[in-house]
Amino acid sequence: QVQLVESGGGLVQAGGSLRLSCAASGSIFSIISMGWYRQAPGKQRELVAGITSGGSTNYADSVKGRFTISRDNARTVNLQMNSLKPEDTGVYYCNARLITYAYWGQGTQVTVSS
Secondary structure, three states: OEEEEEEOOEEEEOOOOEEEEEEEEEOHHHOOEEEEEEEOOOOOOEEEEEEEOOOOEEEOHHHOOOEEEEEOOOOEEEEEEOOOOHHHOEEEEEEEEOOOOEEEOOOEEEEEEO
16 A cells, blocks of 8 residues: 655745645555646546656646656655646645556645735
């Protein structure tokens, strides 16, 4: 099993920045990829950014050029969010994928005011 704990959410004005971190524990060496998803009120959860154990990254078109995902080590994945927009508001969830299962963090709220 893998446990994920997110941190770094909060309230920021449009144009500002936030940095989210996700710390993994447990069977971390079974993790194939990690990522950040978000869910806005009334909307489905969507992928924001992902990174594989080999370091390959992918981003939603809406955040390309503004967000950067990175890994400090096998345990920690970060999401640097710059030039934030009100439409970036939502609950951000950390995700870890293993071969047969995926785990989720509890989520952290990001609110961008206009």
